[in-house]
Amino acid sequence: MENQEQGRQSFSKHLTQSEAKDRIIFFSYTNVAPFFEFQEGYMFFVNVTDSLGKAWTFIGTFYTNPEIGKYVSIKWPQFSSEKGLKANDEVIFTERPRRKSEAPWKKFKLVIKRKIRLFGQDIWGELK
Numbered sequence: 001m002e003n004q005e006q007g008r009q010s011f012s013k014h015l016t017q018s019e020a021k022d023r024i025i026f027f028s029y030t031n032v033a034p035f036f037e038f039q040e041g042y043m044f045f046v047n048v049t050d051s052l053g054k055a056w057t058f059i060g061t062f063y064t065n066p067e068i069g070k071y072v073s074i075k076w077p078q079f080s081s082e083k084g085l086k087a088n089d090e091v092i093f094t095e096r097p098r099r100k101s102e103a104p105w106k107k108f109k110l111v112i113k114r115k116i117r118l119f120g121q122d123i124w125g126e127l128k
Contacts, residue, residue: 011027020080044059049109051126056110092111094109
């Protein structure tokens with residue numbers, strides 16, 4: 001999905017119950033293909049900055065399943081625990097341009113949104 005406002009690429013999804021409980025998130029490779037080159041079984045780092053400016057590093061792994069195809073898992077146990085992530089929270093990874101002094105791998109800004117009910121209406125608020 002394209003973030004038109006800033007011209008940056010992003011990918012997102014709503015967490016399932018098992019993803020929230022197990023503190024791991026799964027993306028179909030088609031959702032993340034613009035960002036990562038698929039390499040079966042390869043582990044890689046995903047560096048993100050959260051809404052508060054805190055840096056985090058997650059571990060991603062590429063897999064192939066004959067029934068569902070290629071996918072990527074991202075483990076984030078400490079982040080998930082500290083943020084109190086729940087099922088249906090929306091996670092949005094937005095690619096951040098790499099600065100000259102930084103390592104060559106990709107970096108992302110990570111935003112978490114949670115649906116809350118306010119005055120009888122559902123609204124999405126950003127989780128800090």
